[in-house]
Amino acid sequence: MKKLILLLSLMILTTGCVTASKYRMKVDEAAKNQSQTQQLTIDKAALEKQVADLQENNKKLTDALSATKNKKDQMISELTQENQDQANKVAALEKEKEDSINSLKKTYDNLVKDMETEIKQGEVQITQLQGKLTVNMVDKILFNSGEAEVNRQGKDTLSKVGAILKNVTDKQIRIEGHTDNIPISKELQQKYASNWELSTARATHVARYLLETTGIDAKLLSVSGYADTRPVDTNATPEGRAKNRRIEIVLVPLDKISK
Numbered sequence: 001m002k003k004l005i006l007l008l009s010l011m012i013l014t015t016g017c018v019t020a021s022k023y024r025m026k027v028d029e030a031a032k033n034q035s036q037t038q039q040l041t042i043d044k045a046a047l048e049k050q051v052a053d054l055q056e057n058n059k060k061l062t063d064a065l066s067a068t069k070n071k072k073d074q075m076i077s078e079l080t081q082e083n084q085d086q087a088n089k090v091a092a093l094e095k096e097k098e099d100s101i102n103s104l105k106k107t108y109d110n111l112v113k114d115m116e117t118e119i120k121q122g123e124v125q126i127t128q129l130q131g132k133l134t135v136n137m138v139d140k141i142l143f144n145s146g147e148a149e150v151n152r153q154g155k156d157t158l159s160k161v162g163a164i165l166k167n168v169t170d171k172q173i174r175i176e177g178h179t180d181n182i183p184i185s186k187e188l189q190q191k192y193a194s195n196w197e198l199s200t201a202r203a204t205h206v207a208r209y210l211l212e213t214t215g216i217d218a219k220l221l222s223v224s225g226y227a228d229t230r231p232v233d234t235n236a237t238p239e240g241r242a243k244n245r246r247i248e249i250v251l252v253p254l255d256k257i258s259k
Helices: 002-114 116-120 152-165 195-214 238-244
Strands: 124-129 132-138 171-178 221-225 246-253
Touching: 002 116, 002 124, 002 132, 002 152, 002 246, 116 124, 152 195, 152 246, 171 195, 195 221, 195 246
Parallel strands: 171 221
Antiparallel strands: 124 132, 132 246, 171 246
């Protein structure tokens, strides 16, 4: 009987040990699973943050690319407009140049037509070169010897010139006086100390006559006296000196006039 009780006790103890062991295993397994679950939750949160960061970076990159594209498109648009403006400006300048050349050519043709007689007689020479028109008039058809006031023949000649030049609005009109290298005679030195004064006085009288009789805009006129510093022929012969004693009316591109 005692042996049976002992055996039963041993069996009960043995059974209890097995149950406790399984319990601890289950507890350990549950704790392990819980730990793994927590780690997975942490890993998931970290992964989600990485994904969010990547999405944010991707958005920033997309925005940056879009901004760069917009800036590039704007620069292209601005450069295109600038090129177009430059092309328009060049075209306008070309047209202005062409119109100026045509206007100068018309003035030249009218002067040649109206002064055909003077040109044939060698008293007037008209030239057009590189945007510059020059009316060269020998002094004998404008002035009496040693004088600066325009004579009757000179007035007739200048009236022809002025009738055409009064229509010129896009050129400067320079009146230039020139002499030969023969010094002023003593009797004339009281009026003109040298050829400088004589050449300037003659140019001034021509300008004044044109202003008073033809209505040329005074802002377009300028007067210069060069004495014998710009000869067109030799001063060694009477014929050469006669060519050097002259008035030149020169049309050149109009400078900006200060207002």
